[in-house]
Amino acid sequence: xxxxxxxxxxxxxxxxxxxxxxxxxxxxxxxxxxxxxxxxxxxxxxxxxxxxxxxxxxxxxxxxxxxxxxxxxxxxxxxxxxxxxxxxxxxxxxxxxxxxxxxxxxxxxxxxxxxxxxxxxxxxxxxxxxxxxxxxxxxxx
Amino acid sequence: xxxxxxxxxxxxxxxxxxxxxxxxxxxxxxxxxxxxxxxxxxxxxxxxxxxxxxxxxxxxxxxxxxxxxxxxxxxxxxxxxxxxxxxxxxxxxxxxxxxxxxxxxxxxxxxxxxxxxxxxxxxxxxxxxxxxxxxxxxxxxxxxxxxxxxxxxxxxxxxxxxxxxxxxxxxxxxxxxxxxxxxxxxxxxxxxxxxxxxxxxxxxxxxxxxxxxxxxxxxxxxxxxxxxxxxxxxxxxxxxxxxxxxxxxxxxxxxxxxxxxxxxxxxxxxxxxxxxxxxxxxxxxxxxxxxxxxxxxxxxxxxxxxxxxxxxxxxxxxxxxxxxxxxxxxxxxxxxxxxxxxxxxxxxxxxxxxxxxxxxxxxxxxxxxxxxxxxxxxxxxxxxxxxxxxxxxxxxxxxxxxxxxxxxxxxxxxxxxxxxxxxxxxxxxxxxxxxxxxxxxxxxxxxxxxxxxxxxxxxxxxxxxxxxxxxxxxxxxxxxxxxxxxxxxxxxxxxxxxxxxxxxxxxxxxxxxxxxxxxxxxxxxxxxxxxxxxxxxxxxxxxxxxxxxxxxxxxxxxxxxxxxxxxxxxxxxxxxxxxxxxxxxxxxxxxxxxxxxxxxxxxxxxxxxxxxxxxxxxxxxxxxxxxxxxxxxxxxxxxxxxxxxxxxxxxxxxxxxxxxxxxxxxxxxxxxxxxxxxxxxxxxxxxxxxxxxxxxxxxxxxxxxxxxxxxxxxxx
Numbered sequence: 001x002x003x004x005x006x007x008x009x010x011x012x013x014x015x016x017x018x019x020x021x022x023x024x025x026x027x028x029x030x031x032x033x034x035x036x037x038x039x040x041x042x043x044x045x046x047x048x049x050x051x052x053x054x055x056x057x058x059x060x061x062x063x064x065x066x067x068x069x070x071x072x073x074x075x076x077x078x079x080x081x082x083x084x085x086x087x088x089x090x091x092x093x094x095x096x097x098x099x100x101x102x103x104x105x106x107x108x109x110x111x112x113x114x115x116x117x118x119x120x121x122x123x124x125x126x127x128x129x130x131x132x133x134x135x136x137x138x139x140x141x
Numbered sequence: 142x143x144x145x146x147x148x149x150x151x152x153x154x155x156x157x158x159x160x161x162x163x164x165x166x167x168x169x170x171x172x173x174x175x176x177x178x179x180x181x182x183x184x185x186x187x188x189x190x191x192x193x194x195x196x197x198x199x200x201x202x203x204x205x206x207x208x209x210x211x212x213x214x215x216x217x218x219x220x221x222x223x224x225x226x227x228x229x230x231x232x233x234x235x236x237x238x239x240x241x242x243x244x245x246x247x248x249x250x251x252x253x254x255x256x257x258x259x260x261x262x263x264x265x266x267x268x269x270x271x272x273x274x275x276x277x278x279x280x281x282x283x284x285x286x287x288x289x290x291x292x293x294x295x296x297x298x299x300x301x302x303x304x305x306x307x308x309x310x311x312x313x314x315x316x317x318x319x320x321x322x323x324x325x326x327x328x329x330x331x332x333x334x335x336x337x338x339x340x341x342x343x344x345x346x347x348x349x350x351x352x353x354x355x356x357x358x359x360x361x362x363x364x365x366x367x368x369x370x371x372x373x374x375x376x377x378x379x380x381x382x383x384x385x386x387x388x389x390x391x392x393x394x395x396x397x398x399x400x401x402x403x404x405x406x407x408x409x410x411x412x413x414x415x416x417x418x419x420x421x422x423x424x425x426x427x428x429x430x431x432x433x434x435x436x437x438x439x440x441x442x443x444x445x446x447x448x449x450x451x452x453x454x455x456x457x458x459x460x461x462x463x464x465x466x467x468x469x470x471x472x473x474x475x476x477x478x479x480x481x482x483x484x485x486x487x488x489x490x491x492x493x494x495x496x497x498x499x500x501x502x503x504x505x506x507x508x509x510x511x512x513x514x515x516x517x518x519x520x521x522x523x524x525x526x527x528x529x530x531x532x533x534x535x536x537x538x539x540x541x542x543x544x545x546x547x548x549x550x551x552x553x554x555x556x557x558x559x560x561x562x563x564x565x566x567x568x569x570x571x572x573x574x575x576x577x578x579x580x581x582x583x584x585x586x587x588x589x590x591x592x593x594x595x596x597x598x599x600x601x602x603x604x605x606x607x608x609x610x611x612x613x614x615x616x617x618x619x620x621x622x623x624x625x626x627x628x629x630x631x632x633x634x635x636x637x638x639x640x641x642x643x644x645x646x647x648x649x650x651x652x653x654x655x656x657x658x659x660x661x662x663x664x665x666x667x668x669x670x671x672x673x674x675x676x677x678x679x680x681x682x683x684x685x686x687x688x689x690x691x692x693x694x695x696x697x698x699x700x701x702x703x704x705x706x707x708x709x710x711x712x713x714x715x716x717x718x719x720x721x722x723x724x725x726x727x728x729x730x731x732x733x734x735x736x737x738x739x740x741x742x743x744x745x746x747x748x749x750x751x752x753x754x755x756x757x758x759x760x761x762x763x764x765x766x767x768x769x770x771x772x773x774x775x776x777x778x779x780x781x782x783x784x785x786x787x788x789x790x791x792x793x794x795x796x797x798x799x800x801x802x803x804x805x806x807x808x809x810x811x812x813x814x815x816x817x818x819x820x821x822x823x824x825x826x827x828x829x830x831x832x833x834x835x836x837x838x839x840x841x842x843x844x845x846x847x848x849x850x851x852x853x854x855x856x857x
Contacts, residue, residue, distance in 0.1 A: 013304030016251075017281040038243055038298075040330050041285030042317055043410060043453030044433045046302030048281045 002088055002133055003054050010129035014050045021050045025058060035117075052116040053126055059112055060105075060130075061088055075104040087137045096138030106131050149415055149470075150608060151529040152618075157521030158405045158476070159329040161483040162398060163232070164518065166336045167225050168490035169344060169394055172562050174224020175493070176347035176387070178217045189213040221494055228339045235335030236328065240289035247279035247287075247298055261297065261315050267420065268319045276315070278303075288318045288327050295322060306429070313417060313425035320416035326409050333402050337395070344391045344562075348384055390562040394486075401479045407454050408476065411462050411469040423463040430456045430463075470533040471542055472526060474549035480523040481553025481583075488515040488582075488629075489561045489573050508633060516629040517622055519586070523550065524593055524621035531597035535604070543594050544812060550590050554583040578636035582629065588807025589628025592755065593621050595811055599756025631801050655801070697826045698757060702742055702765040704831030708838040709738035710772035716846060717773075728790060729853050730845065731773035735795035737841035739766040740802065745833045753815040758803075766795050 007018050035047050064085040076084065080101040087097070097105065106127045113123035179186075193209035196202050207214075244250060252258075253276040265273035274288065274295035283300040290296075297318045303311060321327055355374055378384050418426050433456035454462070462469040491511040527543075534541040558574050572578060600617070609617060635655055713734035717727070739762040746754035746761070774791040781787045803810075821829050845852060 011305070014281075014301055017301055021281050035284035036247055036279075036282040037452075038247065038283070038285050038287035039334070039452060040243075040289075040327075040406070041287045041452070042314065043285065043456070043459075044314075044429055045284050046286065046300045046306070046314075046432075047284040048301040049305075050301075051281055 002130075002137070003050075003057050005133045005136070006053060006057075006126075006129045007050055009133060010125065011049050011053075014048050017048060018050055021048070021054055024051075025054050047117075049118070049122065049126065052113055052118055053130075055116055056109055056112040056126070057088075057130070060084075060109065064088060075108075076101045080104075084134075087134050090137065096135060102131055102134075105134070149412065149419060149529075151532060152525050152614065153324060153412060154476070154522055154524075154526035154529070155324065155326055155405060155409050155412065156329060157518065157523075157525060158401075158408075158480065159326070159333050161480065161487070161518045161522045162333050162401060162405070163336050164514075165394075165483050165486045165490070166232075166333075166340045166398055167229050168487065168494070169340050169562060170228025171221040171225040171494055172490065173228070173340070173343035173346055174220040174222065175217065176344075177224070177350065178220035180347050180350045182213070182216060182220075186213050186217070218494070224343050228336060228343050231339030231343075232332060232336030235338055236332045237292075239331050239335060241291060243287075244289055244291055244296065244298065247283045250277040250279060250296065250298060252277055253299065257299075260312065261319070264312065264315050265319050265322075268316065268323050268416070270319060270323055274319075274322060286314055286318060288321050290327055290331075295327070309425035310429040310432075312421075313429050316417035316421070317413050317426065320413040321409070323416060324409070324412060330406065330409070333405075337398055337402060341395060344395075348378070348387065351384070352378055387562075390560065393560060394562050397482065401483070403452065404475055404479060406452055408469070408473075410453050411459065414459055414463060415466050415469065418463055427460055427463055430459050433459075467533050467537045467539060470530055472530045472546035474545040476526060477523060477546040478549040478553040478556075480519055481550040481586075482557035483522070483553075484515045484519040484586075485554045485557025485573070485582075486561045487518060488512060489558060489563050491515070492573055493563045508637065509630060512629040512633050513626055516586075516626040519629075520618070520622040520625040523590070524625060525618070527590070527593050528597045528601075528617055528621070531594070531601040532604075532609075535598075535601035541594070541598055547587055547590050547594070547808065547811065551583040551587040554586055555579055558582070572637060572640055573633070575636065575640045577639035578633065581636040581639070582632035584808065585632030585635070585804045586625065586628040588804040589624045591807035591811030592624050592759070592803060595752060595755030595807075596620065596624075596759060599753065602753075603756075627800060628804055628807075631804050655805075694757070697821070697830050698742075698746070698761050700827060701745055701830040701834040702738075702761050702768075705738045705741040705745075705834035705838040706765045706768040706772070708835040709734050709741070709769045709842060712839060712842040713769070713773055714776070716842075717776075726850075726853050728787070728794065731770065731791065732794040732798055733845045733852055734773060734842060735766045735769035735791075736798045736802065737845060738769045738838050739763070739795070739799045740841055741765075741834045741838035743803075743806075744837050745830060747810065747813070748833070749818040749821050749830070751816040752811055752813040753817070755807075755810055762799060762803075763796060766799055767792065770795050 001022070003022065004015075004018055007014055035045070064081050076097075080097065083095050083097055083101065084105065086095065109130045110120075110123045110127040113126045114120065118126065189210055189212070193206050196206040196209060257276045258273075261276045262273035272295075274297050276297045276299060278301055279298050281301060283298070284302070286297065286299045286303060288295065288297050297315065299314070303314060306314065352375060355378070379388065414426060414430075453459070488511060491514060492508075495507055495511055530543070531541055558579055561574075573582065597617075713731060717731075742762045742765050743754075743758045746758050750757070770791040774788060777787075778784065820826075
C-alpha cells in the first residue's frame with residue numbers, strides 16, 4: 001500500500017496507528033475532518049499526518065484509476081494518468097512519471113493536503129514524500 | 142530580574158478566581174432551590190406571612206416576626222441548601238467524570254515509551270513535583286496535548302504528532318503540561334466546568350415545574366393538546382415578566398460565568414508557558430508555539446468574538462508574553478471586572494441566604510457575615526494579582542499599569558450588584574442593590590484596591606526585586622484581606638446607613654451617613670485593626686534590611702509625625718472644655734484632633750511624593766494618631782468612670798475615622814502621579830517637613846473647630 005510506504009519513509013512514528021486510520025478509511029468514514037480538540041488542550045495542533053495522507057492518496061487514486069477528476073487528463077494527460085494509476089496499484093511494468101507529471105502530482109498533493117488542514121510546510125513535506133514513494137515504485141531511485 | 146527571583150514564585154490568582162466562580166455558581170444553585178420552593182411552597186408561605194405580618198405593624202417586633210416565620214423559612218433554607226448541595230455534588234461528580242469521558246474519547250490510551258516516561262520524570266523533578274505523571278498517547282484523531290486526573294492517577298495525554306517534534310520542543314511540551322500540574326489547576330478547571338454544567342438544570346427546575354404543571358393541566362382538559370399548543374404555552378410563559386426576567390438573568394449568569402471561565406483558562410495558559418520556560422529559556426516553547434496556526438478571521442467583530450470565546454491566547458500573543466512576561470503578569474482590566482462582578486454576586490446571594498433567616502437577628506453582624514466572604518474572595522482572586530503585578534513591574538523596572546483595572550473592578554461590582562439573578566421580583570431583603578450601596582460599596586472597595594496597590598508598589602520598590610519570604614507572603618495576604626474587608630464593611634456601612642438608617646437632622650443625609658460611619662465602631666471597627674496590622678506588617682517587610690536612604694526617609698517622616706502629633710495635641714488641649722453630660726462629643730472632637738494629625742502626615746507626604754507616598758502614610762499615620770489619642774485621653778484619667786472602655790474608644794474611633802477617610806481617598810490618591818520634591822530630600826527636609834506637618838495639623842484643627850457640630854454624631 002502506497003500510504004504505508006510513505007508513512008514508513010516520512011512519518012515512521014505513525015506506523016503504529018496506520019492500521020487504525022486505514023480501517024477507518026475502509027469503513028468509508030471521512031478522515032481528518034474533525035480532529036479531537038481537548039477543551040483543556042495546549043493550543044498547538046499536533047495532529048497525526050496519516051489521516052490527511054490517506055485522505056489525499058484515496059482522492060488521488062480515485063482521480064487516476066477511474067479518471068473521474070478533470071485535472072488528471074488536463075494536467076498530466078491520459079498517458080500520465082495511466083502511468084500514475086499503474087504506480088499506485090503496483091501494476092507491472094510500472095513506468096516512472098516524467099518531470100512535468102511529477103510536478104503536477106506534487107502540486108495536487110500539496111493542494112489536497114492543505115484542503116485537509118495542513119499548513120504549507122507540512123503539505124510540501126507530504127508532497128515530497130509521496131513523490132519519493134512513487135519514484136521508488138517506478139524504479140527511479 | 143535577578144536570577145533567583147521570578148514573579149511566578151508569588152501565589153497565582155488563578156485558584157482564587159476559580160474559587161470565586163465556583164462559589165457564585167453554587168450560590169446560583171441555592172437560588173434555583175429557592176425558586177423551586179417559591180413554586181411548591183408559595184401557598185403555605187403566604188399563609189404564614191399573613192399570620193405573622195401583623196407583628197411588623199406598630200410594635201415592629203422583628204424577633205417575634207422571625208420566630209413566627211421560622212418554620213417556613215427553615216423549609217425555604219432547606220430548599221436553598223438542597224439546590225447548592227445538588228450543584229456542588231453534581232459538579233464534583235462531573236469533575237471526576239468529564240476527564241474520564243475526554244480520556245475515553247481520546248483513547249485507547251497507550252503508554253509512551255520509556256524514553257518519554259524518563260524525560261517526564263526528570264522534568265517533573267526539575268519543576269518541583271514529587272510524583273511524575275504517566276505519559277500516554279491518544280488515538281489518531283487527537284490533535285492537542287492535555288493533562289487529566291483519572292482514577293488511576295495523573296496522565297499527560299499526547300497526540301501522535303508529538304512524536305515528530307525535536308527534543309527541545311517535546312521537552313517544552315512536557316514542561317508546559319507539568320506546569321499545569323505544579324500550579325494545581327488541573328482539577329480546578331474540571332470542577333468549574335462541572336459546576337457550570339450542573340447549575341443549568343437546577344436553575345431551569347423552577348420554570349420547568351411551572352411549565353410541566355400547565356402542560357399536565359392542559360393534557361387533562363377537554364381539548365386535545367398539540368405540539369403547537371405546547372410551544373405557544375411556552376412562548377406565553379416567557380412573555381410573563383417574572384419568567385422573562387428570570388430566564389434573562391439566568392442566561393446572563395451562565396454566559397458571564399462561561400466567558401470568565403474561558404478568560405481564566407487563557408490566563409492559566411500564559412502562566413503555564415512562563416513556568417515552562419522559567420529555567421530553560423524560550424527557544425523550545427517558542428518553536429513549538431510557532432507551529433500553532435492562528436486561523437484568525439479577517440472580520441473585526443468575528444476576531445474579537447473568537448478571542449473572547451477562545452480556549453487559548455493566540456500563538457503570537459503567547460510568544461510575545463514569553464519574551465515580555467510582564468504583559469501577562471500585569472493587572473488586566475478584564476480580570477478585575479470579573480473579580481468585582483463575582484464578588485458582588487456573592488454579596489447579593491449570601492444576603493438572600495442569610496438575612497431572611499434567624500441570622501438576621503444578629504443585626505449588623507449578619508451583614509458582616511455576608512460581606513466578609515465576598516471581601517476575602519476578592520482579596521484572593523484580585524489582591525494576589527496586585528502583589529504579583531507590582532513585584533513583576535518592579536523587577537522589570539517598568540511602571541505598574543493599574544488605572545483601567547481599578548475602574549474595571551468598580552464597574553464589575555456595580556454590574557454584579559445590579560444584575561444578579563437573586564433580584565427577580567423576590568428581592569425583599571437585598572439591600573446591596575440600593576443606590577447608596579451601588580455608590581459606596583464600589584467606591585470604598587476601589588479605594589481599598591488603591592491602598593493595596595500603593596502598598597504593594599511601595600513594598601516592591603523598596604525591596605528592589607528581593608523576593609518575599611513565605612512568612613512575608615502570608616503577611617501580605619493578611620494585609621490585603623484586611624483592607625478589602627475594611628472596604629466592604631465601610632462601604633456597606635455607609636450605604637446601609639444612608640438607605641435604612643435614621644440620620645437625624647442636619648445637612649445632606651449622605652454627608653451625615655459618612656460622618657456617623659466614620660465615628661461608629663459598628664461600621665468600621667475592623668478598619669482600625671486593618672490599619673494597625675497593615676502598618677506592622679508592611680513595616681516588618683520593608684524595614685527588615687533598610688538601606689541608608691530608607692533610614693534617612695524614615696527619620697524625616699518620624700520628625701513630621703512628631704511635629705503633627707505635638708501640634709494637634711497642644712491645640713486640642715488649648716481648646717478642650719470640661720467633660721460634661723455630652724462627654725461623647727468631647728471624645729469625638731478628640732478623635733477628630735487625632736485624625737487631623739494623621740491627615741497632616743498624609744497631606745505633607747503626598748505633596749512631597751505623590752501617589753508613591755501612600756505606602757509610607759500607611760506606616761506613619763497610625764502611630765501619629767495613637768499618640769494624639771493618648772495625649773487627649775491621659776489628662777482625663779482621673780475622671781473616666783470606665784477607663785479601659787474609654788481607652789478602647791480613643792484607640793478605635795480616630796483610627797476608624799482615618800481608615801474611612803483613607804478608603805474614601807484611596808482611589809483618587811492611587812490615581813495621582815508619582816513625584817519627588819527635591820527640596821525636602823536634604824537637610825532642609827529636617828526643618829521643612831515638620832514645619833509643614835505642624836502648619837497643616839493646625840489648619841485642620843481650626844477647620845474642625847469651625848465645623849462645630851457638623852462633625853459630630855447627632856444625638857437621636
